[in-house]
Amino acid sequence: MDHPPRPARGLIRVPVTDAAELDASRVLTERLQQVDALLARYATIAQLRAKPTSELGDDDRRTSWLHLSHFIASCMSMATDNLAATKQLLLPDGEQLEHRVTAHFPLLRSALESASTALWLLRPEDQRERIVRLLQLRTTDIEYDLTLVKAAAKLADVNTAQGRSTSQAAIRGGVARRRRHSQQMAKIAEAEGISADEYIAGAPGHGMIVEQATDYPDLNGGYASTVWRLISGLTHPSPLRMLTTSEHGETVDNEDGTLYVVASMNLAHTTNALLAAMMTYRQATETLAARIIRVRARSEPT
Template sequence: MTDGYYGSRAIPIEDPSELAAVQHIRDRLALVPQIAERWNRIARGNAGPRSELAFDDAVTHWTRVSSHVVHNLHHAVDCLRALSVLIPPEGELTIPYVAHFPVARSGLEAASTALWILHPDDPRQRIERHLRNLWREVSEEASFAGASERLAPEELLHLVDRQRKGQKAWKRKYVDQIRAVAARTGVADPTLGRYAIGFAEITREATVATGLPGGYGEMVWRMISGLSHPSMLRTVRFMARTELADREDGMLNMQITNDMQTLQYTVDALVLQLTTALDVLARRKLKIGIPLG
């Protein structure tokens, strides 16, 4: 890939099917202000005192379901806004090479997590999913703290040692809370297992709530996860490529550009997961629930 190397440059889109995909993407992203405003309206509204969400919050106390769901939806809406800046729905357009994929992936993970927690009609299943996700977060924070201790330079070891005790107390507080909620509601205690939950499973199961096969969402998540990292193999598989020269020594000179179908799948998945999550949250705030615990 050395001969004819020109670095980064803009390549015009001329194929009719790709131009149609670009218009589809821009039409979707034109909905971002409307989606953001709807999110603000739903977020401002308090859950009814006898609603499903209110009862979910009551049984989870200070680790409330609603707090985690709201955080994830804030995250998803912010990512969608950022995506509409990278790919503006109006005016001149130069689509980034790969920068939009990490933004879309982060938004998809956040929207899927909120939808995954909220979707089950069985309140115990909602609580169980909330606890599994909470345990995932606690485990990741504990792992980060452990890595910080191992990697800290010698001159900071005294600070790390001081923080270690606080970190252990922090983790114990969350573990005790998770176990207490699990015992109160009769759901499985995730702290007893070796695996909590991962975004592949979350995205797959959340996609079912949109009416699509779960594999669709997981496929998109896996695809853009590879494109979010500097993976040459994933880029060659899921980006558009034009062969420029096939050299005698076996080296292939090619031009890599965005594949509009890949980008369309990405934007569609994020918008669908997010808008469905907003619908479900609004319903959980209004629908009369059953007390647990």
């Protein structure tokens, strides 16, 4: 007796035919087509050089050689690259949407985290608070760097003289780098009247940074941080998150106690994640522009 063919398993390509999904596809496509203009705007701002009399210029003077602008540039470069990659992945020919299941969410999470970190660092009107946040971020960065160095050093073959020498040299280099950074951070903090307790614990987690950075009238910290939490569960294995964020087709009984169903990622989750990343990126760009252009306020004579 002939048996009916088994349904395909794994990842399969299926066309979008549902009217609601077609509308959602058009909305997502329109958002993706706006990415290039957003990146072009930042590219223009990134070419500007902050004068010493500007807010950013004075921030850099006070935080040399761990310049605040350098951390901003690193964050925005990462956000830029991830937004560009997201568009290339989902809209490879610039017109036809090819929606993935989860591959774009790590890109969008990185874009949102990076843009939020830049905005979190730029946002405070109080210069001292901007410097405190920089010191917190730099503390976390150098600690992660040393953790990586120590882990990598363990990969060396310590049974050989060369392996032991390589491992020890790497650790010495990492420790020396942390010492230089820590000493410079302490020097900056002392000059600004900042106690070590204000920054030595490092920066808050990404969820808190996203929420605090995007707590604007035209953004929404709760919205952005919720989006961040949702897509974080789609950047590593989470069957529950996959289940709750997917659209499901008709269920087929495999007659062996298991069920078969075609599931696709809900387009709205991608659109929301993209929108959160783009809005945060735009706000970071414009806040950076303001700090570059705005002349720092002079201290009143005492």
